[in-house]
Amino acid sequence: MKRILIADDHEVVRSGLRAIVESHTNWVVAGEAIDGEQTVALALETKPDVAIIDYSMPVMNGLEVSRRISSLRPRTEVLILTMHENEEILTEAILAGVRGFLFKSDAKKHLISAIEELLGHRPYFTSALLEKLLHDYQQNKQNKSKMLLTLREQNVVQLIAEGHTNRSISSILNLSVKTVETHRAAVMRKLGISSTAELVRYAIRKKLIAP
Structure with missing residues (x-):
């Protein structure tokens, strides 16, 4: 049985994700977290195979949570969910150790595939996402005059x-x-x-x- 952790500060989102995860016979929801600090604690306590983490969470955002989980629990694969179509976010997510990235609007269609890939320790990024990020990068690379925040x-x-x-x-x-x-x-x-x-x-x- 594969263990999946769900982290999002909106109950309706967590319920939707739980329904998708529990539709798979070999998966179980190991726990649910509502902020970044609780997510890290639950990841260490429940030792999930995959952690589904909202990018925008209170206390610690998804990237900081991902960085800590990658450091403290490297066997747990991280899937970032976000509603923001932003090339900088994906770049920072990869640097934080994230190997899966999915728009919330695509979760119903792609979540199971994303989890399956991560369970096999393979990265998951939808082709539409990669195409958009490539386009954004090409558009913006000449216009980044200020150093990004770490x-x-x-x-x-x-x-x-x-x-x-x-x-x-x-x-x-x-x-x-x-x-x-x-x-x-x-x-x-x-x-x-x-x-x-x-x-x-x-x-x-x-x-x-x-x-």
Whole structure:
């Protein structure tokens, strides 16, 4: 019996994913998580074969969760679900150790195939997704004048935008307060902004948090 972990902060999405997973006779849902921190804890506790993780989650987004699972539980394959068609997200996901990537709109049609491929330790990306990402890359590669934020900096931005203090962020990400302050300053410098309000607007624009 193969164990599948589902992580999404919307109950209706989790219910839909559970129904698809449980339609397969040899699969069982090992657990459900509603935020990034809980997802990592459940992955270590239940040892799933595949973790289906929403890109946009509270506390830790899907990329940070994927990075931690890849480090702490490398036998668990990760499938990122997202509604955002963004070449940067896929690039960052691959760097975080993700080997499966699927739009939420395609889940009903492709989820079983994606899980089957990942259970065989093969990557899964739909051809339509790859075509779009290639097109986006070709369109944008000449226009990237600013350095992208690192995965860690994105996590700090998300947590700041969610209202966490530097001390709270240091606890969640297992960093010192000084390191959090350094990341925050680096983000401000890279983005050319000077206030928390501007940082929140950036997080919303980049889909790091919901508006």
